[in-house]
Amino acid sequence: MGRHLYGPQELQDRLGVSRQRVQQLIQRPDxxxxxxxxxxxxxxxxxxxxxxxxxxxxxxxxxxxx
Incomplete structure (x- = not known):
């Protein structure tokens, strides 16, 4: 089954940022x-x-x- 979703850990890995930075990014209006x-x-x-x-x-x- 293919992957269709990202959770916070996948966002962290994909973006190459810290958990704290993911939290900042997901708060952005864009x-x-x-x-x-x-x-x-x-x-x-x-x-x-x-x-x-x-x-x-x-x-x-x-x-x-x-």
């Missing part, structure tokens, strides 16, 4: 709204986060996406 809020925390659709990365952090695009 960051995607969570897809859902679960008992373990919020989750985001990968395509929403990747679109945000393309627009606001293009240097983090995967080499085949650049």
């Amino acid at each position: 960051f995607p709204e969570p897809y859902d809020r679960l008992a373990m925390g919020s989750v985001w659709r990968i395509e929403d986060v990747e679109a945000w990365i393309s627009k606001y952090r293009p240097h983090l695009n995967a080499p085949d996406e650049a």
Whole structure:
């Protein structure tokens, strides 16, 4: 089964930032709204986060996406 969601740890890994920085980023008005809020925390659709990365952090695009 393919992965479709990022949790806070996946955001931290994907963005290469600390847990505290993830918390700052998800508070930004331009960051995607969570897809859902679960008992373990919020989750985001990968395509929403990747679109945000393309627009606001293009240097983090995967080499085949650049």
